[in-house]
Amino acid sequence: MGFTEPRPIQAKGIPAVLKGRDVLGLAATGTGKTAAFVLPMLEHLIAQKPRSNSGPRALIVAPTRELALQIHAEIELLAKYTNVRAMTVFGGVGAGPQIRVLRKNPDIVVACPGRLLDLANGRNVRLDNVEMLVLDEADHMLDMGFLPDVRRIIKLLPRRRQNLLFSATMPREILKLTDGLLQNPHIVELGHSKPAETIEHSLYPVDQTRKFTLLKHLLADDGFQSAIVFLRTKHRAKRLARDLEKAGHRAIALQGNMSQGARQKAMEGFRMGTYDVLVATDIAARGIDVANVSHVINFDFPGTPDAYTHRIGRTGRSEQSGQACTFVTRDDLIAVKAIERKLKMTIPRIKIRDMMSGGRETAARGRGQIAFSRGPAQEYSESVPKGHRGKPASGYGGRGSSSFAKKQSGVRFGGSGSGHSSGGRPSSGRSGDSSTSFGAGLDRDSSRRRGGGGRRRRAR
Secondary structure, eight states: OOOOSHHHHHHHHHHHHHTTOOOOEETTTSSSSHHHHHHHHHHHHHOOOOOOOSSSEEEESSSHHHHHHHHHHHHHTTTTTTOOOEEEOOSSSSHHHHHHTTTTTEEEEEEEEEHHOOOOOOTTOOOOOOOOOOOSSHHHHTTTHOOOOOHHHHHHSSSEEEEEEEESSSSHHHHHHHHOOSSSOOEEOOOSOOOOOEEEEEEEEOOOGGHHHHHHHTTTTTTOOOOOEEOOSSSHHHHHHHHHHHHOOOOEEEESSSSSHHHHHHHHHHHHTSSSSEEETTTTTTTTTTTTTTTTEEOOOOOHHHHHHHHTTTTSSSTEEEEEEEEEEEGGGGHHHHHHHHHOOOOOOEEEHHEEEEOGGGGEEEEEEOOOOGGGGGOOOOOTTTOOOOOOOOOOSSSSSSHHHHHHHTTSSSSSSOOOTTTTOOOOOOGGSSSSSSSSHHHHHHHHHHTTTSSSOOOO
């Protein structure tokens, strides 16, 4: 299986689990935490006689179907030469087949909260003989509104049991949950708020209308293997995947409203290399754990600093290198500062004009300022939703970005001074959300430059 030595969370967590201690694990996906609870769980199930032959002995609760399936796959691998049986329970598919498997009393059930609670309320699964409970990615369950269901599930469990909770971050609600759930827990903390040191961060100052061209440039880089591209909405994700396909890329969108079969097909295609670009929203990407992702690209800026760390955590795993590329518009400047404060680092800025003219990225890196380049970038005006101009991304406090920029000596909009690079106010055009494709605005501007209509702006 390729194991040579335990990962840090395994070395620190497994002994405590084997001793029967409750454990609080502060670690993100990709750190080896699944094996940290599955291996001692298997040891317990094999060594200890069951209290009863009715219902599962171990329950693992996960926020998404993808994560549940990934955990189940790892259990199947680690338990291959044992008699331990496991199954998954999740919504989006018929409950009949799951009920039939539950009647065979599997040892381990890996479940999503909603479907598990439905089955328990329908008396299709008994939870009063659970000896071990694992809550995986608890912060994601909070984000998705599952905590009330989780609390209802806990009430169905026996008082005498071992509890393990894993979370990448510790919001107030998760702290309250752990206080009532864990008894004198052993805490394993792996710098949970910090991304892996193998990730190389980059900020790309770019107008909305140039994002698609910049994305295609990054995907053509020699170091590109596969990428997850994040957007704010499922509609934008679907449209971007379609436009990338038209441009010759093997791209697939992952949306929250897809059927279970379509989601599994998309994920399996991305894992197997049928697709090399997965376009997703934060919600749709919850629980994704795919090896060898070379790039995470924030096409739309993340809503919070925690969302940034969750997103980029999909690359740089297992001590492999990864690229975290974030597109930054003028309205994102306050959010940039908030992320840098959280990471306690200054993220390098990439000068787009140098990249687009054929220069290597490494030669175009700068620190401490965000500059929206002159030259060709002047030909494209920024599209900002009406009523949102000058406002930071949701999840970040502070004043509007325009007034913010004027007060920051290290942040500027243009080549000199603090004016916009176009020499005037931003376009009042509609948001890119309403366009038929991400490349449409670029194509229109390009035709004007070739003399296809409109007045060409005079370069300074």
